[in-house]
Amino acid sequence: MKLLNICILLVCLSCSLLPFIRAAATGFNLTLPHQHPDPEAVVADVQRRVNASLSRRLLLSPLQEKDQCQTGNPIDDCWRCDPNWANNRQRLADCGIGFGAGALGGRGGQIYVVTDSSDHDPANPTPGTLRYGVIQNEPLWIVFETNMVIKLKHELIFNSYKTLDGRGANVHITGNGCLTLQYVSHIIIHNIHVHNCKPSGNTNIAASPTHVGYRGRSDGDGISLFGAQKIWIDHCSLAACTDGLIDAIMGSTGITISNNHFSHHNEVMLLGHDDRYVLDTGMQVTIAFNHFGPGLVQRMPRCRRGYIHVVNNDFTAWEMYAIGGSANPTINSQGNRYTAPNDDNSKEVSSELVNSCPFPLFYVTKRVDTDERDWTDWNWRTDGDIMVNGAFFVPSGAGLSAQYAKASSVEPKSVGLIEQITMNAGVFGDPSYAWQSTTNFYYFRQMRLGPSVVGPQAL
Secondary structure (H helix, E strand, C coil): CHHHHHHHHHHHHHHHHHHHHHHHHHCCCCCCCCCCCCHHHHHHHHHHHHHHHHHHHHCCCHHHHHHCCCCCCHHHHHHCCCCCHHHCHHHHHHCCCHHHCCCCCCCCCEEEEECECCCCCCCCCCCCEHHHHHCCCCCEEEEECCCEEEEECCCEECCCCEEEECCCCCEEEEEECCEEEECCEEEEEECCEEEEEECCCCEEEEEECCEEEEECCCCCCCEEEECCEEEEEECCEEECCCCCCEEEECCCEEEEEECCEEECEEECEEECCCCCCHHHHHCEEEEECCEECCCEEECCCEEECCEEEEECCEECCCCCCCEEEECCCEEEEECCEEECCCCHHHCECCCCCCCCCCCCEEECEEECCCCHHHHCCCCEEEECCEEECCEECCCECCCCCHHHHHHCCCCCCCCCCHHHHCCCCCCCCCCCCCCCHHHHHHHHHHHCCCCCCCCCCCC
8 A cells, every 4th residue: 555655645746747748849939927928029119218208308398307307217217206205115116127017016005114233133134124024014105214234144935925125224134144035925125235145044934924834944045035036126135145145946036126236246146946847937027227336256147948138238347248048048148238347358359359359359258168059049139239348248148049139129229328328327325336416328329329229219
């Protein structure tokens, strides 16, 4: 009888795994919750929103520009023009773009005020602490009573439908584990510093008011997404963690990473768990309006499978590469500025161009552990990007599939307004990255550099 039960269990297990085995064998795209059926429509919507914001900005006179809240950044223009935003914080949930648009966070829930920066007992958090707020079952819009540094004892495990809203306070999250979004949805993280996160664990940690579970050792990511959907990370400043600054793996999708400032880190962002993990084929991520700043080495991002839209970001330096990938991800790079570092010793010469190019080239892209014969069909496109100081993007997949024809259908745009759009990247008021917006915008306007990133057809 015992043997029969084991056999029945094995048959049931085989049947449950059969779709995954077939998917791996055929390359079939298993649909994840919140996976958009038409990623090109999402790309077009981002373009439309930036067009609209830049058009409104262009209608202003030079005198109006000086005092106007309109920046050309569709996310910021959505809420910052409201002088009463502090009393209407949840309006932010309407301002998302890209694949993470529609992330509700704690919209409709109560305002929870963090009054206590301590983290003494992760298994039984104290009311008033950040940990107590993020584990609650109901939607909560979490704000901070004052400036604070929250040094975590272990990873901070979120429950679904939560917003961390750091506007109006200077909030730093650091310490052990940092932010973990595992099998949750509808999370917004806004205007928070996350840095110096270290591995920790092998202890009990509360994940809800009624569940405390044993956790193994965490990697030391700044923000870790594990099977998470509808996630929006906006206007955060991230630096110097042990593993990744942001990692999204194990079927995470519906993600927007926008207006952030990244600095002083090796492996910045990992999207995708493993080359063989077929569910990550449904991963969809928008990376928009970010500043990839000083001290970065690689993975901005590093992608496995999925569809990654990299749009209107400012890459000001890297040591190894900016965008990497394996397992055939779709990379749609539009209207970014890639500025290679000044260290010629780090630049790699393209073997294909060595006879025709008299100066060294610094690769933006890297196909990781993949032979060229295997990646020539991959859908990697550069569309309206600006390459500075020898930066060089190696595209692939032209004309080889109907999917690629769709991805390449967006008209190329100039990035003449990239500084305007990314001028406030990172936490508001953070001196790490700030441009003189009015001066730069007026200069670009007078120079008539042509159409904007994903902006009006003529300035």
